[in-house]
Amino acid sequence: MTETDLRDIPRDWDVVVVGAGPAGSIAAVEASRYGRRVLLVDRQRFPRYKVCGGCLNGRALGELSAAGRLEMIRRRGAVALHTFTITTADRRFDLPLPTGLAISRPALDTSLATAAAEEGAVFVDGCKAKLLQMHDDACRLRLVQKEHDLTVSARIVLAADGLVRPTMRSVDDAKAYRSRSRIGAGVMVRDVEDVFPPGRIFMGVGRGGYCGVVRVEDQSLNVGSALDVDFVDECGGVGPASIALLQETQLPIPAALDDDVRWWGTPHLTRSHGRRSGHRLLALGDAAGYVEPFTGEGMAWALASGRAAAVLASRAIDRFDDGVAQQWERRHRATVASAQRRCRVIAETLRRPLLVSGLSQVLTRAPSLAAPLIKAMNQPTS
Ligand SMILES: Cc1cc2nc3c(=O)[nH]c(=O)nc-3n(C[C@H](O)[C@H](O)[C@H](O)COP(=O)(O)OP(=O)(O)OC[C@H]3O[C@@H](n4cnc5c(N)ncnc54)[C@H](O)[C@@H]3O)c2cc1C
Numbered sequence: 222m223t224e225t226d227l228r229d230i231p232r233d234w235d236v237v238v239v240g241a242g243p244a245g246s247i248a249a250v251e252a253s254r255y256g257r258r259v260l261l262v263d264r265q266r267f268p269r270y271k272v273c274g275g276c277l278n279g280r281a282l283g284e285l286s287a288a289g290r291l292e293m294i295r296r297r298g299a300v301a302l303h304t305f306t307i308t309t310a311d312r313r314f315d316l317p318l319p320t321g322l323a324i325s326r327p328a329l330d331t332s333l334a335t336a337a338a339e340e341g342a343v344f345v346d347g348c349k350a351k352l353l354q355m356h357d358d359a360c361r362l363r364l365v366q367k368e369h370d371l372t373v374s375a376r377i378v379l380a381a382d383g384l385v386r387p388t389m390r391s392v393d394d395a396k397a398y399r400s401r402s403r404i405g406a407g408v409m410v411r412d413v414e415d416v417f418p419p420g421r422i423f424m425g426v427g428r429g430g431y432c433g434v435v436r437v438e439d440q441s442l443n444v445g446s447a448l449d450v451d452f453v454d455e456c457g458g459v460g461p462a463s464i465a466l467l468q469e470t471q472l473p474i475p476a477a478l479d480d481d482v483r484w485w486g487t488p489h490l491t492r493s494h495g496r497r498s499g500h501r502l503l504a505l506g507d508a509a510g511y512v513e514p515f516t517g518e519g520m521a522w523a524l525a526s527g528r529a530a531a532v533l534a535s536r537a538i539d540r541f542d543d544g545v546a547q548q549w550e551r552r553h554r555a556t557v558a559s560a561q562r563r564c565r566v567i568a569e570t571l572r573r574p575l576l577v578s579g580l581s582q583v584l585t586r587a588p589s590l591a592a593p594l595i596k597a598m599n600q601p602t603s
Pocket residue numbers: 239240241242243244245262263264265271272273274275276277278281348349350351381382383384387388405406407445446447487490505506507508511514517518519520521523
């Protein structure tokens with residue numbers, strides 16, 4: 222992307238969004254549409270890779286459509302999904318998907334950040350933000366891009382800075398991840414073999430976690446895993462652990478996943494937080510809490526909370542009182558929390574080999590039994 226130089230931007234903003242993942246970029250799109258002066262910053266240079274399964278479910282597509290950005294994602298080459306194939310050590314079954322798209326995170330996130338800029342937001346990448354102070358009428362943030370730094374003021378800060386949520390630390394720095402929480406790993410490889418046909422998510426569920434493979438635009442394969450920390454230690458790293466899972470669950474190992482591939486890891490995944498807001502500060506997306514990714518809903522949660530945060534922020538710019546924080550908690554519960562509870566139950570089930578084996582026997586014979594669950598995951602936000 223064309224780099225915006227920190228030295229060229231104004232110092233006063235209505236909304237500063239920290240983090241240009243799906244949550245932050247869609248919030249910037251929407252807040253700009255409400256006529257707000259929006260600055261969107263990300264510490265990484267774009268296009269950037271992010272560990273993810275790369276699958277957008279029906280709910281995520283609904284959010285993109287409501288923001289007028291779905292066609293843009295299709296045009297970018299996103300692959301239509303029709304089947305979720307789950308394999309274990311001794312079984313394989315196919316669940317039909319009502320809808321869904323697979324797209325790499327460099328393509329998706331760059332498209333959304335570009336969309337925010339098209340709506341009038343200023344996007345500065347390669348720019349790290351740190352919240353300095355929260356005053357009655359505005360927050361102050363320090364931005365650093367290469368050797369330059371700038372202090373800006375924002376009437377509202379939207380913390381969309383992912384699992385670790387550095388922006389929220391000043392209001393809540395309690396340990397948030399669960400002790401048995403899995404960690405994530407992923408990689409994207411160019412692949413010309415056709416053992417992983419497009420339109421199908423392959424998910425191997427093994428004893429140390431699960432590993433998903435899906436074909437995205439440009440014929441690349443997107444590989445993403447959630448792994449037990451002990452299993453990673455036993456296998457000697459996140460890459461070997463992901464490959465061991467593919468082997469254990471009878472999935473082919475793409476030739477491109479050779480020793481030279483650089484795998485990316487994540488911190489602990491499942492997190493819940495005591496606070497999702499501070500004075501003139503709202504946390505959204507993964508920064509508001511996350512549950513490990515088996516059901517592939519994180520981007521739907523991020524997009525839903527991004528759009529909701531934009532509405533609330535735009536209304537609360539002139540007057541931000543305790544009621545705004547309470548509204549944000551309620552909104553979070555309504556848009557995300559109940560889906561996360563369901564996902565937590567599934568994640569716990571996957572840790573019990575006997576249950577996984579019993580369930581896979583049942584679903585091999587009657588895959589339609591999973592239909593209500595799949596329908597619920599693809600339902601639009603209420
Ligand atoms: C293995 C795995 C597989 C997954 N598969 C799926 C899937 O198939 N489908 C799905 O919907 N979800 C999936 N998810 C979940 C999904 O990736 C996340 O829920 C989603 O990315 C959350 O979006 P976000 O915008 O909240 O945060 P992120 O996408 O993490 O974006 C946060 C951004 O903030 C930036 N940032 C951080 N700190 C700062 C700072 N100080 N200053 C400036 N910028 C900063 C980061 O650089 C980053 O770009 C998966 C996750 C994992 C780990």
